[in-house]
Amino acid sequence: MIVDLPDTTTSKVSKSLVKIREENGVVALGRVLTLVIATTPGIEEEAIEAANDASREHPMRVIVVATDPDEPDDTAPRLDAEIRVGGDAGASEVIVLRAHGPVARDEESLVMALLLPDAPVVTWWPGSAPDVPGTSALGRIAQRRITDASAQPDPQGALKALATSYTPGDADFAWTRLTLWRAQLAAVLDQPPYEPITRVSVTGAVDSPSTTLLAAWLRLQLDTPTEYELTSVEEGSHGIHGVRLERASGDVELIRDVPGIATLRQPGQPQHDVALPRRNLRDCLADELRRLDPDELYGEVIGSGLALLGASEAEGVHT
Template sequence: MIVDLPDTTTSKVSKKLVQLREDGGVVSLGRVLTLVIVSQLGEEEEAIEAANDASREHPMRVLVLSRIPSDDEGGAKPARIDAEIRVGGDAGASEVIILRAYGDAAGNEDSLINGLLLPDTPVVAWWPIEAPADVAHTAIGRIAQRRITDASEHEDPHAALVELARTHTPGDTDFAWTRLTLWRAQLAAVLDQPPYEPVTAVTVSGAADSPSTLLLAAWLGMQLQVPVVQELTPRGSGDTGIHGVRMTRESGDIVLERPLDNVAKLTQPNQPIHDLSLPRRSMRDCLAEELRRLDPDSLYGEVITKGLSQLESEALASEGTN
């Protein structure tokens, strides 16, 4: 069921939610968190769909703050809020409240959502579009325990990672890191097998505009304490994401590469080539994973603040010797 509330207020939205609960048996009991999605007008549906799918694992209230892009304002517009409430089959296992804010009404983000937060539950903020700088100190970020961004949505993903490192606050995370979970699991599993030799060199290949490739290289360099060489394909070449990892040991090279979107090939010395399931992760998969933990991701914090700077320093040193 979808209920439209044009030119409304958050107070009227809250009262309508109570009415829906009393009249139709729509309940918010059992909701474990509030997910606040900060988007732009016309770009919110994909994020809402991902949240609906994730809600089957994490029942929640979804608040969508959808604003007109600043470059489309074209002068002053009357302050107005149009709301839409989705419950039942249109909201997965959650209840979705969309606030479309115009004019000056879009300026007070915290006042727009404060009255609609579930009481005594954690708040997670998510920017599926290009996020503002230092999200922890934005109006929405200050009320959230976890803050999720996506560096791949930025025009310059590398610069976005550098900014994330500079402003990192415990509780921040990024989908560029979440997309690495399966890669990290496979690589860790390989190194947990004999002959337990130290890794002496690592090469990570991927697209130049893939922030996940950079974070994977940073994580490997930090965990293995070896220099990491990056082989990046130029932008505009059509390649996306991570291509593969080569780890050198005394007995030979371990190579994990993904020639197809869902299947990777693992090559090890004196062993047959193995095909492994390594799918590209969807927005829903990444969101569901991040909602499983509401405490700060300390490993991500170390990789973004220490591992990334170590990787940058090694790259500069390598350029200086060439």
């Protein structure tokens, strides 16, 4: 069910929510958090769909704040809202706020009256994110702040900016997409022979900040020379291409030549095909919502790990 509230106020939206619950039996009990999605008009539906899917694992209230940063300064103030419940909202209740004019520039006031009481708040920017998420209007009210460097015009530049502005509680989907890669590489290194890694090579597309983060993680964890190569984007070559771990008994290679499938080669063992699909928005969002405390490892990688890669780059290791 979708209830439209044109030219309204947050107070009227809140009262409408109460009325809907009373008339239709929709309850807020069991909602574990409030997810605030900060986006722009026209692209909010993909984020809402991902949130609806993730809500089946994490029942929540979803508040979508859609504002246009390019809107003229003299635009008349106006707030249009939608309330979605039932089949249109998964296991959540979705409030869509489309704000214009001065109203749009006070995002914190827009959502404060609609937050679930005594529940954690997570803010997600599926597209453009503020320069410093932790000090932004919607970032200040959140325990976790989720960005997506790969959605920015310059993904590698966005990753460096996130490292500079990092605040405990920050997260980025470029890191979340590495979960399967990190698990597979860790499993390989847990098997004999237990020889030290002498050199690491990581390759991927230039529009893949995950490639850079994977190299930073390996550099930090293995404390060994690490080189990473970012290639031009060609059809079918997005994301991480592969990893090579060099050691005395021979190289370990995990290469993704086919989308979703990687080939694992190890000395003295048969070749294996490993499922390594690119994780979609729903999977990344659900993964990040499983923890509401700061991701300390991500903080170390985006800070210390990237700094170590930067030192290697200065020495000519990065190609």
